[in-house]
Amino acid sequence: MYHIKRGEDMAKLEKEVLALSIKQKRSFGDRVINFKKDVVQDFKRNKVIYLMLSPVILYYIIFQYGPMYGLQIAFKDYSPVLGFHGSPWVGFEHFKEFFNSFYFGRLLKNTILLSLYSLIFAFPAGIILALLLNEVKGRIFKQTVQTVTYMPHFVSLVVIVGILFDFTARDGLINDMFVFLFGIEPIAFMRESEWFRTLYIGSDIWQNIGWSSIIFLAAMSTIDPSLYDAAKMDGAGRFKQMIHITLPGIMPTVIILLILLIGKFMTVGDEKILLMYNPTIYETADVIGTYVYRKGILESDFSYSAAVGLFKAVIAFTLLVIENGIARKLGDTKLW
């Protein structure tokens, strides 16, 4: 009896929904008018909220969308004397020049490799530290380790690279240690191109491991403790608990952070590379960002560097869209 009643209710509901959807299939003009009405009404209702939103919108207009007007110089032969309008159009000339140049392959390879390595090594480092900290029982010990490991995040990049230079110098601590332990010749780390990626990623992990673990620890603290109790009852050891409860519990956070990271895929830490590199290690250290800086700011080749920068932005944007699409397909976690 109950069944049938429920079935009838469902049928009724379906009919209503169908009727509603037919009603909503209005003409395009109608919808535009309605949309305008809705906006005006919403604006009247939430005046204060819109007012609070305005600085953010202004920021984006002035500092993000406004400068895009200047992007046109990527397709022009820009000279500051003639201005944005006066400079002659050259089409894709600068792009062609860049794609055919000797540096193109090297820059692309360095940028992608550095990003890839930081994705493979630096990103999981924070997760692993968070997992290890999660297993620690002593509160005070845990908090001390956390505080100590996220301290370097607040130190200026210039100081970090200064420390790096000091420690990796030929008579620095790391070389002294290597010579003592393995009896090898001292290595001039900062002047050997094959060491650059290791140093860059290594110091990046050193600086940011604690900071990136915080967000994962926060995600772990939201996991329902009863899940762990249930797992214990089922005879799961601590490793099993970690694999089957903690990791799935932080997965949404991991995926969101991964998407955000891939959005910045083409933007490796340009400032840090500028501080670290020198012409002898351009072979591995020169990335698109630093090349744009050298060409555009140091050599005043504005149009060319704008074209290179635009190329980088287009790739980054495409990657973000693709990755978000994949995340959408795989699960519920997505940016938009």
Add this chain to the structure above:
Amino acid sequence: MMKKSLGERLFDYANIIFLVLLSLVTLYPLLYILLASISDPTYVAQARGILLAPKDFTIEAY
């Protein structure tokens, strides 16, 4: 409370040792910069090995 297995205890010790080492590795360079900033610059430039205390204290750099 369940008794911990040998593996678990080993993991706990290894974990704590690892975290202590990580903390030291993180802390030392920061300490080094602090000590170097209040030490005699010529001494710091020549110094080999580990710096544990300020040498010839000076706040000239500041």
